[in-house]
Amino acid sequence: MEKNKGNISIHTENIFPIIKKWLYSDKDIFIRELISNGCDAISKLKRLVTLGEANIDENQKYKVLVTVNKENGTLKFTDNGIGMTEEEVKKYITQVAFSGAEDFINKYKDRIDDDKDIIGHFGLGFYSAFMVAKRVQIDTLSYLNGSEAVTWVCDGGTEYEIYPSEDRKERGTTITLYVDDDSKEFLEIYKVREIIEKYCSFLPTEIYLEEEGKEEKEEDKKPLNDTTPLWMKSPKDCTDEEYKDFYKKVFLDFNDPLFWIHLNVDYPFNLKGILYFPKLKHELEATEGQVKLYNNQVFVADNIKEVIPDFLLLLKGTIDCPDLPLNVSRSFLQKDKDVMKISKHIVKKVADKLIGLYKNERENFNGFWKDIQIFIKYGCLRDESFYEKIKDIIVFRKLNGEYITLKEYLEENKEKHENKVFYVTDEKQQSQYIKMFKEANLDALVLDCSLDNHFISFLESKEAGVTFARIDSDISETLKGDETEELKDLNEKIENLFKEVASNDVKEIKVESLKNSETPAMILVSEQSRRMAEMSKMFGGMDMPNMFSEERTLVINNNNPIIKKLTNVSLEDKERINLICNYILDLALLSNKELTSQEMDSFIDRSNKLLKLVIDL
Structure with missing residues (x-):
């Protein structure tokens, strides 16, 4: 042929x-x-x-x-x-x-x-x-x-x-x-x-x-459109009020945005737009971002991930790029290497803005942190190049409300616990531990963002030798007091008393001497097991059994007057001893986590019995 x-x-x-x-x-x-x-x-x-x-x-x-x-x-x-x-x-x-x-x-x-x-x-x-x-x-x-x-x-x-x-x-x-x-x-x-x-x-x-x-x-007879949108103007010609008015008009949000980034690029591609950081009422609002993509002022679609990385979609904004390689319907992007360049440039501009705020307006930056931390942390988890750009400006709130970088925290505490970062996830629930930390002149970071469990694991993989430990996972050597021979002799007896009442919630019992004599007992939760349990709960869903459970250790303080006196109670009064030990265990669990309904019923019942004992005395 x-x-x-x-x-x-x-x-x-x-x-x-x-x-x-x-x-x-x-x-x-x-x-x-x-x-x-x-x-x-x-x-x-x-x-x-x-x-x-x-x-x-x-x-x-x-x-x-x-x-x-x-x-x-x-x-x-x-x-x-x-x-x-x-x-x-x-x-x-x-x-x-x-x-x-x-x-x-x-x-x-x-x-x-x-x-x-x-x-x-x-x-x-x-x-x-x-x-x-x-x-x-x-x-x-x-x-x-x-x-x-x-x-x-x-x-x-x-x-x-x-x-x-x-x-x-x-x-x-x-x-x-x-x-x-x-x-x-x-x-x-x-x-x-x-x-x-x-x-x-x-x-x-x-x-x-x-x-x-x-x-x-x-x-x-008024036009339905604005022929000169704010992003088409030069940033130097725009006032703060114009930025805020444009934001409220386009996104129907009556709250002022925290701050914004005005993109204005002519080379190597044409790109204009404004990205806003919204003020959040709660973290769930971070999933409601909206970045509108335009091509020559014609709306194409919301939240196009090829141009806007998904972590930037937590923001609100408008992006206009005539150079986008759209398909014939102007609805979807064609795959093109230039799209990646545009995407990377937008990420760079966002990082530059955050760094500028940190360096030039540190007080404002700290004030914004509660609202922008979920965006920044998610960005680091999704895009390591973004983390490399902004890692030195990631801040954490200390127990006293001040903001500090990870490097600064490690430097301040290197003599007390080198390369270990203590943190708090719930200041109210963990108040007992916080009190002990403050008395021992120790400090911790407040990590109460929903992404922090993932973020600290990410930081440990990036910062060589650095480990994170929740405030209830470890007893720092600074919290321990001197243990005399007399106290050592009591340890075995104390341990045996509590072994009889320890529930399934407690995997191990330890007796220690703590500087804080007011605390009879405390619960420690294994950092690794807790992280695994939280991950299992998150990915397993509500209806699936968790593959991992938290491993708890009951630490009995032999320096506490109640514990010392408890060892002098006649062993024949076993019911009374068990009641007191159980109640001490209840208090330790209560200071660590919310009690289940069954645990709360038992706690109230024991409280009533103890009150009756006091009255009978």
């Missing part, structure tokens, strides 16, 4: 069903596409005026008008842009995927510095109209002197009609959609308004919406 060459053919009768069903991910996108086309037509005309190619009144007000006529079942999109001649209609409309925008850019490429304000690229946006329309009509008049208005009509097949237009008298284009019966929701004025506000809130041309035949007051 000889080698032959040929051309791939497209069966045009099948192209419209494909466009209608598969080209766009969301049906309502047709409104975005047709309005974008109108904005492009106006942008082209403005360029021609600038180049001296079109003689148009420069003070003329440009706009795109969307008109709903529910009674007639039509939706119109009208612009006063460049318009089209009959030849151009045949060229741009009847040739599927022939981009008028690209053709315009190529025609004037030697005289145009950039094409950032031209939205269209694929020549397919117009055909999105057929997703909802059984018939589409174009009436257009070119800006060129002597041009005749043209009407083009198509019923969604491969045939069309084109003839002189009797309706179009002014320069520009009107696209009329005769809406299908299964798409009547797009004839509701509130629905169209909602879609325009979603996709077109920041398009560069004013957009108006009206109901045909309905009179509107002049003061009600």
Whole structure:
């Protein structure tokens, strides 16, 4: 067989069903596409005026008008842009995927510095109209002197009609959609308004919406969009109040943001935007971030992870990048190495902002920490390069409320417990341990963020030799007192007394001499077992049994007066001894964790019995 060459053919009768069903991910996108086309037509005309190619009144007000006529079942999109001649209609409309925008850019490429304000690229946006329309009509008049208005009509097949237009008298284009019966929701004025506000809130041309035949007051005729969004301005020209107002308007949040980052990059790619750090009422709000992605001021989607790393999606903001390699529907990103560069640049800018705050506004940075710590810690866990950038500005709150870095904590405590970091997760629940630590002139860090269990494991893997221990997991040597021979002799007797009452909650019993003589006993929880139990609970879910349980040690303080006296009680009074030992165990458990309902019942019952003993005395 000889080698032959040929051309791939497209069966045009099948192209419209494909466009209608598969080209766009969301049906309502047709409104975005047709309005974008109108904005492009106006942008082209403005360029021609600038180049001296079109003689148009420069003070003329440009706009795109969307008109709903529910009674007639039509939706119109009208612009006063460049318009089209009959030849151009045949060229741009009847040739599927022939981009008028690209053709315009190529025609004037030697005289145009950039094409950032031209939205269209694929020549397919117009055909999105057929997703909802059984018939589409174009009436257009070119800006060129002597041009005749043209009407083009198509019923969604491969045939069309084109003839002189009797309706179009002014320069520009009107696209009329005769809406299908299964798409009547797009004839509701509130629905169209909602879609325009979603996709077109920041398009560069004013957009108006009206109901045909309905009179509107002049003061009600306001554009639905902001043609100059704040991110398009230079940061030096924006005030704090403008940033706050923009945040509240876009994200419907009545609270002021903590701070923001204004991105303004021209090289090696075009990127503008504002990222806000919201003030959280509670940690769960951190999962409700929203970063809106725009392409030439056209909304694309929320929270695109290819551009915005998932840990930055805890924030709220807008990103506009004309250089994004979008697919033909402008709904998803194509895989591209430049996307990774953009993503890394955004991460770098966020890190730079945090470092600048730490160095120049340390007091404010510390004040923000409670709200931003979950974002920073999650970022470190998800992106090690982010951790490497900001590791020296991660702060922790001490027991006295001051903020300190890990390096500073280790330096302050190296003589007391070198490379060991004590921490607290619940200041109220662990108050007994905190009291003992303070009396011994020891300090601990408060780690009460939901991510801290993972974060400290991450830090241990990154900081050589450093280990974290919760305040109830270990007795520092500083907490221990001197043990005399007399106390040593009591240890075995004390241990035996408590062995008889120890519950399943206690794996081991130890007798120690503590400086704090007021505490009869305390519970220690193995750091490793507790972390494993928490991980098991988190990943196993509520309905699954935990594979790991916390290992608890009961430490009896032989320096406590009650414990000393307990050893002198007659062994024949066993019921009384057991009651007191059980009660001491209850108190130790109570200071370490919340009692279960059954444990609480037992504790109250023993309390009542002890009160009765006191009264009987």
